[in-house]
Amino acid sequence: MAATMKDIARRTGLGLATISSYFNGGNVREKNRIKIEEAIQELHYEVNEVARGLKTNATKTIGVVIPELNNIFCSEIITGMEDVLRSHGYATIICDCRTDKTLEKEAVDFLMRKRVDGLINMPVDTTGSHLEAFSRTGKPIVTIDRKIQGIVCDSVLVDNQKAAENAVDLLVERGHRDIGIIVGPGDIYTAQERLKGYYTACEKAGIKVKDSLVYHGDYIIKGGVSGIEELVKRNPEMTAVFVTNYEMTMGTVIGINELGIHMPRELSVIGFDNLEFARACSPQLTIVSQPTEGIAKETARIMLSRLGVEGEIPETPVTVKLQTRIITGRSVFPCGEAKRNGDCAEVS
Amino acid sequence: MAATMKDIARRTGLGLATISSYFNGGNVREKNRIKIEEAIQELHYEVNEVARGLKTNATKTIGVVIPELNNIFCSEIITGMEDVLRSHGYATIICDCRTDKTLEKEAVDFLMRKRVDGLINMPVDTTGSHLEAFSRTGKPIVTIDRKIQGIVCDSVLVDNQKAAENAVDLLVERGHRDIGIIVGPGDIYTAQERLKGYYTACEKAGIKVKDSLVYHGDYIIKGGVSGIEELVKRNPEMTAVFVTNYEMTMGTVIGINELGIHMPRELSVIGFDNLEFARACSPQLTIVSQPTEGIAKETARIMLSRLGVEGEIPETPVTVKLQTRIITGRSVFPCGEAKRNGDCAEVS
DNA sequence: ATGAAAGCGCTAACAA
């Protein structure tokens, strides 16, 4: 068995309270401090956080429930959050719910039983019913990427509609009017928002959207491959496509390669997320870049403030909305140029 | 405050042991079972795993320490392990140590204080000194990707030397003799192994390796970019390059694009990991693919057996070595062909 | 500054 404070007390001849006080920054006589430290060394003592957690009713652990760890958008955010949280003594338990509502609820309940001090969730379940029980504990919840009706909590959002609108605006400026979109599942909030942005931009430009130009994928690579194949088949006149997450962007690039389509001469592309991948493409992809670092830091910051660790405790729910930006590559071509000169020069 | 078993006892008029028995699969009279379940509903009771953990000295939690969460090789393994472990009631606390030995030790100590039931580690520290303290607890440790001298534990390894050897063999078969390698840091075990495989294959082929053909990167994208720039500059005669992890493979592809080199006509490439990325490249990349799924399942399985959850408890340390395979794309070209016909057809 | 003792919520041994 591991050594306990009792062992240290026995060894040093001191009382339990003194040892505890030592560990919690209290005042301990120099002479005793040394004795305690010797005992710690010899007994290889390590605080038992389980016992401490039971007593203090705080586990110094934050639960994180996300749809998919194997998704660079998620994993970047997690890395960033963990950084901040750990530097304040908080651990994170990460639960990947595989974009499954049942697993999501299980994960939240699981974390509740583990008595995490707070919950960070990129929600899959629209209704928020998975958060009700946790919400009752009074412990803080921060949602990422969407607000949940009926659950009082803070949220860190991205302006997805504007993101999509800006991307499509860019294509319109380049003269494109037959613009396809590979968008996420209809029941996912961020996907709806991005689609809305697409419609808005088209409307502004006086373009009547054809249903055949809208492809609903499932945010995985395969969805991008099928998406581009489908769109190309259904819309021979299509000159540009906007893809709305990283995995499907990669899928689209795969599809374009495999179909032997020349990008951007035959098809202009704007992708999403992962600047590194965009740079690795040939020609480099123009993408919408989400502020993952900002999302991570904001989320962690809000959580820490709720936990009383840093800054003021906000009185009302906080909502932060962050903007995306477009990183210009060479995958967007002026519409019609191709036919005129067959060239492939950068245009931006 | 959350409801406790005591609250349920009071509400139902039953004793604590009966409630506990109910939760632990004991026999409870039908009538009482119903009363208990009603009370649970009304009080929104959830077991307190912290208290349970203190009592049973088992937290049903496994600690995982990896170099980098933002690395698809790691995140795929984690996803796979989590799947298995969670289905057996174990949670995982993941610590990303940013490939930093100090952080790695901190992470292990942190997990020890949290009293995790077992530790899974893809080690950064060669000496294994970060595992000594945990090792003393007698709780199981499973290392991934390398064995540690002096620490008695199970390991799941990949045959990295053979992986590299096979890749270089393939290039040799295609007639290449000026083969560059972009390899990881010299103090990383897997990197050493892969470099060894490169030397072995070259020796077999009677190729005298030039130092200028070996570039040590740091397993990140930027390392791949600099690596290929450097190699090309130093070795105008180089006709092929082998890149030894995913991030650097992506970097190499970026670099090749940016240098305007034609792959594979001017330079043949074999990359590493991430089949999806390989498919997204144009032309598709030939890569060495690691069995991430197998690593994940094996690691989880061994951990569970050590925990007495599944199968026999092995008497001696277990070491599993898994093989990689080569996924053929179109990025390897017969050496010299280019000059003869300038063509770019698939060769494999 | 230090010690004694209660108790966090649970499990398990024992008794009934």
Next chain:
DNA sequence: TTGTTAGCGCTTTCAT
């Protein structure tokens, strides 16, 4: 089957 009770390792009053 059910109840009583001790105790896991810690923090935290309250004395001293």
